[in-house]
Amino acid sequence: MRTAIVTDSTAYIPEDVRNQNNIHMIPLSVVFGNESYKEEAEIKAADFYEMMRTQKELPKTTQPSTGMFVELFEKLAKDYDAVISIHLSSGISGTYQGAVTAGEMVEGIKVYAFDSESSCMIQGFYALEAAKLANEGVEPDAIMKRLNELKAKSRAYFMVDDLTNLQKGGRLSGASALIGGLLQVKPVLHFVDTKIVPFEKIRTKKKALARITELFTEDAKKGTPLRACVIHANREEEAKKWLAELEEQFPNVEFTLSYFGPVIGTHLGEGAFGLGWMPQ
Ligand code: MYR
16 A cells, blocks of 8 residues: 655654655644745744744744645545645644544545644654655554554653743643743643643743753663654754753764744744654
């Protein structure tokens, strides 16, 4: 069976890596006023953060339309029997549901939608793993099984410089414990049951990054070979420094440096950092 792999733009897999691995990408968009930009294709991260700094209003984000999914799946149906469509968490975006709905509408190709229950390069790792297996001719059911096994063992923690965007965009759940000092804290955040919730209330960025490193260390020391990603929102130099420290401490972990692009950056704001990992 020929299986195509689709992911959305919030995996932030570089274009050359997508092309090498035969991964198809469907974009989400950011909207400034009346102007909508498909991320990756029409707006890149650095330009986006510059625009966000200079505009008074927060941008909005939109998921791909069902029509975009239908068009893509119909195109893929010409060359493939199945498609595995891997998306950002269903608790923060309707993108995954869009793939499910379009999959029910399109004939001639079986659509398997995968809810990453996360986003960014963690989602990218699922897409890369799925692409490797699909290129080896592994059946889609077996690929889905492998993705679910990885999901059960994957972790991601992140922190934002300022919680305002996450709160205004309605993507922060269970934050009542933080109310009162919302802007003064740098909580470590994570996903629980598809939603973003505070993991621990922490007061400074330094302590938050140290706590995330500690959580990673606990897992990395267990001995399972891991792949991990350091993710930043327009803070490449700081992210590289963190990455270098981790690489030195954990030479057996396969690290990737990645970024929060326009759509995720809209909700996290500039200066956010994350660390995600899963078994290799
Ligand atoms: C949409 O409009 O459908 C997109 C909404 C995206 C919400 C993003 C919320 C932040 C996600 C953080 C992911 C961190 C992964 C380490």
